[in-house]
Amino acid sequence: MLVTRQSKTVPYITQRRGEVADLLADLRGAPGPRGRMRLVYRGERPQDRDVHGVLWARCSQAPQDEHGVPLGEPVWRMVHPARQRQTMQYGLCQVCARPARTAEGTLFLAGRDEYGPTDAGIITCQPPVCPPHAPVAAELCPYLAGEPAVFLAASCPLYGVLGTP
Template identity: 50%
Template sequence: MTHAACTALTCTREKNVRTSTEPGLVPFITQRKGEDAAPDNLIVYRHPSGARLYYADEDPRDRPIRGILWARCGFNPVDDRHMPTGQPQWKLMHPYRQMVTMTKLHCQVCSGPARTPLGFIFLTGPKDHDLTSPTIVTNQPPVCVKHARAAAALCPHLAKNPMVFLARSAPLYGVHGVVYGPDTRHGTRVVARPDSPLPFGHPNMPTVLASQLVRRLSSFRTVDMGELLRELSPTA
C-alpha cells in the first residue's frame, strides 16, 4: 500500500490459512461503496496558542486519538458476521476502521486479535522500506495468522511477494493526513498534503485532518511468507 493516499489491504494452501479465493473475503478495513466522506464543514479557529482545526458541528467522537481531528466517513450496514456490506472500493481504507484496528492491533482482514506467539505480523510492499533506516513506520494494521497469505494475495500493492515484519513491539507513531489553514474568505483550504506521516507532537498536528493511524515497528525481524507460516504452523 502507498503510505499517503493509501490503498486498502484488499490486502498453496496452508492448514487453516484462508486463501484469496474464499468467497466473499473482503478485508474489514476496506471502504465500501456508499461509505462516502462527510461534507466539508471544517473551520479554523485562531487561539492564543495557535490555529486549530474543527468541524463546525464537532462532537468528542471526532477526536478519537490524542485530540487529533479524524476524517469523517459513512458506515454501511453490517452482515451477520458483523462485517461491512457493499461493493468494496479496493483502493481505499475506511479511515475509522483503519484507526480502530490499528489502535487495538487487530487483524485488518477479519478484525479479530492479531497477536501471535512470535509477535505481530505486518505486511508491506516488497520495496516500501529501506531496512537500514533507523525508523520503520506503517499505516497497515497487522494481520492474523489465518489471513496472512490471503491478504498478500488480495492486495495488488503487495505484488504477492510482501515484506513480512514480525514485530514484538509497534508503538503508536503519528498519523497520515491533510494540513489545513484559513483562506481569505474566513473558510479553510488545504495547505499541505505530506507524503510522510506526521509524528505526534508535530507543530502542524493542530490543523491536520487525519485519515490513517501509523505505528513504528521496533524489536522486529523480517521473514518471507513461507518461513512465517512454517514458524507459526503449530498455532494455525
C-alpha cells in the same frame, strides 16, 4: 468477522459502496486547546478525534451484520478511515478484525517502498494481520503488489498519524 463474496474475501478495512466521506466544506479553522489554530468539523463529535486529539476523516458507515462486519459492495483500493484507525489502535487484523497478536509477536506486511535494507525499525500505516490472513492481505492489497515483506514485531506502539494537510 471475515466476509467472503463470490469466493473473494473482503477485508474489514475496505470501504464499501455508499460509505461517503464528509465534504471538505465541513472543515474550518478554529483555536485548539492551547490556542493554536487547527482544523475542526462543523458540529464536531468526540469520536472525530483520537485519544491524542488528532482529527480523523469522517466517513459514513455501511450497515453491519450480526458480527459487526460491514455489508455492501467493496470499493477496492479504498480504506475506511474509522476501521483503519480501529485496527491500528487495538492491534486487530485488517482482514478479520480479530486480535492480530500471537505469542511470537504481531505480523505486519510492508510494500517495497516502505522500508530500506538498513532500517532498524519500520513505521507503517498498514494495520497488522493475523497469520491465517497474511496470504489473503498480500493477495488483495494493491499497495503490497502481491510481494510484501513480512515483519514480526515484538512490540508495535502507535507512532503517529499520516495525513493530508
